[in-house]
Amino acid sequence: MAVVLGDPALHTFIGGAPLSPEELRERYERLVAGSPHPTVSWHNWVLRHRAEDRLIGTVQATVTGHHEAEIAWIVGTPWQGHGYAAEAARALVAWLIRHYVRTVTAHIHPTHTASAAVARAAGLSPTEEEHDGETVWRLSLKA
Template sequence: MKPPPSTASSVGLRRLRIDDAHEMTTVLADPALYTFTGGQPPAEDDLEKRFAIKAPGRSPSGAEIWLNYIVTLGTEQLAVGYVQATIPADTATADVAWAIGTQWQGRGIATGAMTQFLDVLRDHRITELIAHIHPDHIASQRVAECLGMTRTSEIVDGEESWSAALHPQM
């Protein structure tokens, strides 16, 4: 049985921590999640290593800022996915991505999480968003549209580039 539909107020974000690996291993366990992105479900120890690199928020070389957040649901802050941005140092452009575990998809959680994440990006003075979305991934295209992103003519590794200007909140 699937959890009940979410409401925007029940979606939250928290900064990625190394100890999120255990819970996220379950969230990312369904092979169907990788239909459009490739890859396979990660093992917990692989996630711990990956999270140890990402959690500080900057690439080892210092050339990129990495913003990685766990998407949570409800007052118990159940992890259901993640949002992330890669920002080349000294730019105002963020390459964004999101993933929600398959059992929580179709409830507006990705859109709600990314809408909140836009405020984080504004705090980092980001003015342009870019996402790379598989041409057959309709759900991610809908999220991008809800964020005001539009498809460009650029193709990167078989994925369509989407972009949007990010304006300050008034």
């Protein structure tokens, strides 16, 4: 995953810089250990390209005890523009709904049209809300 996520271009909208393999390993160890808060759960998956039999990205969800989830995705540069992020985000949202999540949000930079398209494909819509300069996208289901 360090190679997949190692392109500095992936950080254009989210900021920061690629993690070293050691830093990424430490991050994944923290994620596997789970949230320290008892009413918050972390769900993280890597995306695998079946035909190439290689990892190409990630999807993640932070779920609270209030049936709410915040989601994010990232696909390595060589695999962008092929619908992999949209497919993964749709699958993630469907999984969350099956597990009783009723509100799904994502934070997307206002000029990141590719991520906006992924959010829209997953059923989210932009709101008037902003968080740290990003537009909050939301899907709300009735309880």
